[in-house]
Amino acid sequence: MTLITVENLSVSYGANTVLRHVDMVIEAGEIVTIVGPNGSGKTSLLRAIIGATKPSAGQVTLKPGLKIGYVPQKLHIDPTLPISVERFMRLTNRVSRKNCVEALKTAGVPDLLTRQMSQLSGGQFQRVLLARALINRPDILLLDEATQGLDQPGSAAFYHQIEDVRRKTGCAILMISHELHVVMSASDRVICLNGHVCCEGSPAVVASAPEYRALFGTGTGGALALYRHEHDHEHDHSKDSREAAE
Numbered sequence: 001m002t003l004i005t006v007e008n009l010s011v012s013y014g015a016n017t018v019l020r021h022v023d024m025v026i027e028a029g030e031i032v033t034i035v036g037p038n039g040s041g042k043t044s045l046l047r048a049i050i051g052a053t054k055p056s057a058g059q060v061t062l063k064p065g066l067k068i069g070y071v072p073q074k075l076h077i078d079p080t081l082p083i084s085v086e087r088f089m090r091l092t093n094r095v096s097r098k099n100c101v102e103a104l105k106t107a108g109v110p111d112l113l114t115r116q117m118s119q120l121s122g123g124q125f126q127r128v129l130l131a132r133a134l135i136n137r138p139d140i141l142l143l144d145e146a147t148q149g150l151d152q153p154g155s156a157a158f159y160h161q162i163e164d165v166r167r168k169t170g171c172a173i174l175m176i177s178h179e180l181h182v183v184m185s186a187s188d189r190v191i192c193l194n195g196h197v198c199c200e201g202s203p204a205v206v207a208s209a210p211e212y213r214a215l216f217g218t219g220t221g222g223a224l225a226l227y228r229h230e231h232d233h234e235h236d237h238s239k240d241s242r243e244a245a246e
């Protein structure tokens, strides 16, 4: 079942057109990652999907009644503000304590309910944001650079958590990331964006696509291999070494 259809989408800020003719479909239950250099329009695309930015052309169609959970890039909470995890989670959602506990469990941090937000580690904080996005049982989670500020093992652990969330809840996931090598392992499909869709496909296909390599170089090919054991596809390393030798 199709959750989101983006057709011929263009987004402009004044005379500056940042997205041109973008077509994209997100199906139920899939994990899709959008990669692209700074300023390539990734956030603008997410904002157009949630209706926060108006397209200058084309359209976004959501499945009727689609429930979206949003995990922001970063959220600043005044460290002097005493607020518990439970209170934070219930600020914007009218939910029971039981629902909070369930969501924290799904996000991999079952024991944080009574902790202070200001005392959480970066990874715990992002998982609380994830739990908050899960409370209303969304059909799809949107994550905008959700691992910013985490180190590489922390990011990898967060993305494994995302895969686990998908397994447990069946929700689709659309995420933006710079950390191509880490995030790709968790993705069914990768869309490489640079004002338009440059290329798209399985992580291995995108990593070896000339358009992707032109934008990001060949460095991530080897790092992707670190995660190969989690996939049933093959990655053509002969090409990497050939290019490295050139």
Ligand SMILES: Nc1ncnc2c1ncn2[C@@H]1O[C@H](COP(=O)(O)OP(=O)(O)OP(=O)(O)O)[C@@H](O)[C@H]1O
Pocket (backbone or CB within 6 Å): 013, 018, 036, 037, 038, 039, 040, 041, 042, 043, 044, 045
């Ligand atoms: N509200 C706005 N008004 C004017 N220009 C904007 C606005 N939001 C974004 N832009 C411009 O649109 C372009 C795309 O920005 P966007 O944030 O969508 O890219 P991004 O791929 O998410 O970038 P990054 O990886 O740096 O977060 C940039 O050149 C940015 O300066």
